[in-house]
Amino acid sequence: MKIGVFDSGIGGITVLTALRKALPHAEYIYLGDTANVPYGTKSAAQVVKLSLACAQYLKDRKVDHVVVACNTASSLALNEIRQALHPIPVDGVVEPGIQAVLAESAQTRLPVLILATRATVRSQAYGNGLRMLLDAQLQPVFEQACPLLVPLIEEGWTDHPVLHQTIAEYVRPYRDQFSQGIALLGCTHYPWIQKAVESALPGWKVVNSAQAVAQTVVGALKKELAESAEKGRSVEWVFTDPDALPASVRELMEISHE
Amino acid sequence: MKIGVFDSGIGGITVLTALRKALPHAEYIYLGDTANVPYGTKSAAQVVKLSLACAQYLKDRKVDHVVVACNTASSLALNEIRQALHPIPVDGVVEPGIQAVLAESAQTRLPVLILATRATVRSQAYGNGLRMLLDAQLQPVFEQACPLLVPLIEEGWTDHPVLHQTIAEYVRPYRDQFSQGIALLGCTHYPWIQKAVESALPGWKVVNSAQAVAQTVVGALKKELAESAEKGRSVEWVFTDPDALPASVRELMEISHE
Numbered sequence: 001m002k003i004g005v006f007d008s009g010i011g012g013i014t015v016l017t018a019l020r021k022a023l024p025h026a027e028y029i030y031l032g033d034t035a036n037v038p039y040g041t042k043s044a045a046q047v048v049k050l051s052l053a054c055a056q057y058l059k060d061r062k063v064d065h066v067v068v069a070c071n072t073a074s075s076l077a078l079n080e081i082r083q084a085l086h087p088i089p090v091d092g093v094v095e096p097g098i099q100a101v102l103a104e105s106a107q108t109r110l111p112v113l114i115l116a117t118r119a120t121v122r123s124q125a126y127g128n129g130l131r132m133l134l135d136a137q138l139q140p141v142f143e144q145a146c147p148l149l150v151p152l153i154e155e156g157w158t159d160h161p162v163l164h165q166t167i168a169e170y171v172r173p174y175r176d177q178f179s180q181g182i183a184l185l186g187c188t189h190y191p192w193i194q195k196a197v198e199s200a201l202p203g204w205k206v207v208n209s210a211q212a213v214a215q216t217v218v219g220a221l222k223k224e225l226a227e228s229a230e231k232g233r234s235v236e237w238v239f240t241d242p243d244a245l246p247a248s249v250r251e252l253m254e255i256s257h258e
Numbered sequence: 259m260k261i262g263v264f265d266s267g268i269g270g271i272t273v274l275t276a277l278r279k280a281l282p283h284a285e286y287i288y289l290g291d292t293a294n295v296p297y298g299t300k301s302a303a304q305v306v307k308l309s310l311a312c313a314q315y316l317k318d319r320k321v322d323h324v325v326v327a328c329n330t331a332s333s334l335a336l337n338e339i340r341q342a343l344h345p346i347p348v349d350g351v352v353e354p355g356i357q358a359v360l361a362e363s364a365q366t367r368l369p370v371l372i373l374a375t376r377a378t379v380r381s382q383a384y385g386n387g388l389r390m391l392l393d394a395q396l397q398p399v400f401e402q403a404c405p406l407l408v409p410l411i412e413e414g415w416t417d418h419p420v421l422h423q424t425i426a427e428y429v430r431p432y433r434d435q436f437s438q439g440i441a442l443l444g445c446t447h448y449p450w451i452q453k454a455v456e457s458a459l460p461g462w463k464v465v466n467s468a469q470a471v472a473q474t475v476v477g478a479l480k481k482e483l484a485e486s487a488e489k490g491r492s493v494e495w496v497f498t499d500p501d502a503l504p505a506s507v508r509e510l511m512e513i514s515h516e
Contacts, residue, residue, distance in 0.1 A: 041502055119502075154299075
């Protein structure tokens with residue numbers, strides 16, 4: 001059982017980590033498209049083109065299952081990827097994220113806030129999905145683009161006053177209006193700053209979709225894995241521009257093994 | 259007289275603005291490689307490849323002169339671009355920036371601080387160039403990567419407390435050690451936050467290389483332009499991913515006309 005995981009860069013490592021915890025016996029290829037990072041500031045047409053190239057690489061490597069561990073690609077290119085890879089099953093991160101919000105919000109009618117990149121917000125993938133499933137009259141759904149958070153995380157400022165101030169700025173309108181709510185980390189980088197988001201939104205529940213993605217994949221693969229006697233192997237790491245990796249990436253790759 | 263100006267994105271507009279002021283009668287093509295922005299976090303090999311594609315586009319458009327209005331491309335790919343475009347003259351931004359620092363530092367022996375992207379700093383183009391020309395024993399040269407400044411400028415936070423705090427963080431070691439010095443804005447985005455850098459470095463002279471680049475090009479073209487009776491025309495704007503432009507770009511394009 002070989003699972004291909006791809007992201008525009010290194011953010012998808014948070015999803016890979018959750019997958020390895022849930023499915024330790026699978027074999028993984030992690031593809032980070034670092035030559036083209038970030039996707040979050042590109043147009044939809046570019047994101048589709050780049051995502052299809054990543055998907056094709058994983059298909060050529062004969063993976064059994066693909067996880068699009070990038071919110072931007074999941075928001076803008078999931079249909080195209082599924083068509084191109086058919087019959088290989090493909091999971092994105094948006095649908096599990098929406099399910100995770102629904103699980104938290106059952107009967108509470110708390111406001112929902114999606115924090116994501118500019119391209120994901122522009123796609124309205126989360127907003128439209130949630131508004132179809134919730135009673136939007138009673139339970140408002142907001143989407144906030146946070147384009148500075150990925151650069152701050154990649155700079156390693158994950159507990160820096162500038163990070164805290166930036167998050168405070170992005171969430172202030174919602175925090176001022178609502179003392180409780182559900183905030184979804186709609187970018188695979190954001191689990192690395194989950195604590196900072198939690199402290200900026202006291203009284204709110206912060207949902208990390210990486211775990212939700214892992215549960216979705218486990219559900220899809222349960223049967224195959226029960227029949228598999230393979231031992232867990234290490235991850236194969238592939239980057240389209242390996243020389244451009246931030247210094248912190250080795251550490252993140254090691255964390256994914258824990 | 260047709261001048262081609264290219265940058266990874268919109269930062270080169272600061273150079274274009276200075277060029278139009280100095281050479282109002284030339285015709286311009288501005289090429290922003292927004293499909294691949296930012297160059298500053300990519301490897302040298304990727305930057306060379308992308309820069310050559312931009313240069314080739316301008317060559318095909320029959321420009322008479324090319325200005326590489328991107329510090330990362332000037333630092334990592336200028337030789338390759340000059341070879342590919344020969345005999346079309348090519349100016350980068352690094353050499354004029356170094357000349358501007360030398361003009362300021364004549365006989366002062368003040369410390370020099372280059373603020374730039376991660377890729378420009380990694381290339382050491384400014385540091386090596388300056389250390390050859392200065393007595394590095396007496397006049398220290400520092401290079402500081404500031405990867406958060408471009409995202410902050412593109413978010414429009416050009417006078418925001420988070421911007422001021424981020425700049426303060428980057429320059430603190432130098433400001434604490436030296437009460438005077440010369441800081442070069444080694445990225446074409448940074449002229450938009452020149453005032454913020456000046457207030458973070460009281461007592462320091464902040465040098466904007468966009469003007470220096472314009473003077474270099476004027477020097478090279480003086481003769482041709484004196485003979486030209488053409489009237490100034492508007493700029494032709496070309497972006498490789500036009501749908502991904504930040505909302506602020508229209509305003510910046512208009513500013514370049516003033």
